[in-house]
Amino acid sequence: MTDDTTQTVAQVSPAVQLELDMLRDQRDLYRSLLLAEPESLRSFLRIALKTVEGVRVSLRTPTRDHAAFRRKIERLRAELSTLADAMLGLHLPTVSVRLASAQSALGEVEARDAATGNDLLPTMVVLEELCSHITIAVDCAAVHVPIESYESADGEVGAPPGTESSAAPAAHESLQLKLTEALEQLAEKATAEHGKRVGLVTLGLEEIPEEWVGTLFDTLGQLLRNAVEHGIEPSNVRVEHGKPAIGTLVIEFVARGADGYELNVQDDGGGLDAERICAAAVKLGWMKPDEAPTVAPARLMGLLFQPGLTTAADPRRHGLGMSIVRDHVQRLGGKLQLSSKRGRFTRYRITLPPREQQANAGRPAS
Numbered sequence: 533m534t535d536d537t538t539q540t541v542a543q544v545s546p547a548v549q550l551e552l553d554m555l556r557d558q559r560d561l562y563r564s565l566l567l568a569e570p571e572s573l574r575s576f577l578r579i580a581l582k583t584v585e586g587v588r589v590s591l592r593t594p595t596r597d598h599a600a601f602r603r604k605i606e607r608l609r610a611e612l613s614t615l616a617d618a619m620l621g622l623h624l625p626t627v628s629v630r631l632a633s634a635q636s637a638l639g640e641v642e643a644r645d646a647a648t649g650n651d652l653l654p655t656m657v658v659l660e661e662l663c664s665h666i667t668i669a670v671d672c673a674a675v676h677v678p679i680e681s682y683e684s685a686d687g688e689v690g691a692p693p694g695t696e697s698s699a700a701p702a703a704h705e706s707l708q709l710k711l712t713e714a715l716e717q718l719a720e721k722a723t724a725e726h727g728k729r730v731g732l733v734t735l736g737l738e739e740i741p742e743e744w745v746g747t748l749f750d751t752l753g754q755l756l757r758n759a760v761e762h763g764i765e766p767s768n769v770r771v772e773h774g775k776p777a778i779g780t781l782v783i784e785f786v787a788r789g790a791d792g793y794e795l796n797v798q799d800d801g802g803g804l805d806a807e808r809i810c811a812a813a814v815k816l817g818w819m820k821p822d823e824a825p826t827v828a829p830a831r832l833m834g835l836l837f838q839p840g841l842t843t844a845a846d847p848r849r850h851g852l853g854m855s856i857v858r859d860h861v862q863r864l865g866g867k868l869q870l871s872s873k874r875g876r877f878t879r880y881r882i883t884l885p886p887r888e889q890q891a892n893a894g895r896p897a898s
Contacts, residue, residue: 560625564623565669576622590607592736624669657731684768715749732783734785738783751861752797795881803878806832809841866883
């Protein structure tokens with residue numbers, strides 16, 4: 533009997549085990565919320581929701597120089613310190629563990645004198661996990677400690693951020709919520725297919741105009757798959773190069789007012805593999821073998837968006853994905869920029885015009 537039971541447990545798949553762990557985690561969270569003193573819990577959750585907003589606003593704030601990056605780190609540290617102070621006297625183990633992980637990860641970045649935004653990517657995954665867990669905690673506690681109103685950072689009073697989705701999402705937000713969920717599912721499928729570990733962080737997708745959702749899902753889906761398959765390394769390779777075992781992919785949409793919109797997709801993987809790209813181009817007759825060693829970066833990046841070029845080992849792949857990305861961006865009247873550093877990152881920056889200028893670019897697909 534014991535041997536049979538042991539064998540059955542050993543045969544549980546990683547996916548099933550992950551789901552079991554998540555269920556246990558949610559059970560422990562709900563149990564600790566039920567045992568907490570209601571007024572203390574209500575006060576903590578109010579502060580926690582402000583922390584969620586503060587963290588996400590800080591993460592979405594661009595940093596153009598080292599001083600601005602340091603200020604972002606300081607703001608994030610202050611948000612976490614406020615949350616830690618609010619937890620005094622409360623026993624919420626699942627929140628405490630995530631908070632400690634976030635503070636530790638942020639501290640590691642802060643300790644690096646030459647740290648850049650790319651070094652913050654793995655920490656963004658940990659911070660977003662903490663924010664999501666707090667949102668879940670608010671949903672779980674809503675039955676016995678409802679939070680009637682919430683004062684946001686700009687002084688407006690309304691429903692707590694993140695709690696709307698647990699009730700009835702506004703109609704104009706439903707597609708954006710589905711987009712986020714679809715990207716998360718796609719990331720899970722892609723990482724399982726390629727045997728990699730990747731944390732996905734999405735920021736600002738709720739601001740995507742509804743009529744763009746379909747087109748941008750195709751675009752983001754291709755860039756996501758490309759990052760998982762070609763950019764982010766397997767865990768053992770990452771560890772050998774001093775990187776976290778889990779790779780990071782950040783997708784961010786930012787409204788720039790009169791300047792339109794900006795969509796950023798960045799991973800902390802190995803960067804563009806110039807040798808493989810050139811080898812594929814030579815095979816297609818687009819480049820002479822003796823040109824490959826001295827190919828200019830601009831030409832190298834241009835090759836990626838040409839239909840037919842692929843570095844995938846699967847002979848059934850036709851190399852159309854990146855050209856589809858280019859076509860979608862052009863259809864929206866946007867511009868696409870690509871930057872990469874070998875062994876460090878790949879970043880796609882898509883700038884899109886204001887919606888009123890769409891008539892000049894052709895009607896976007898939906």
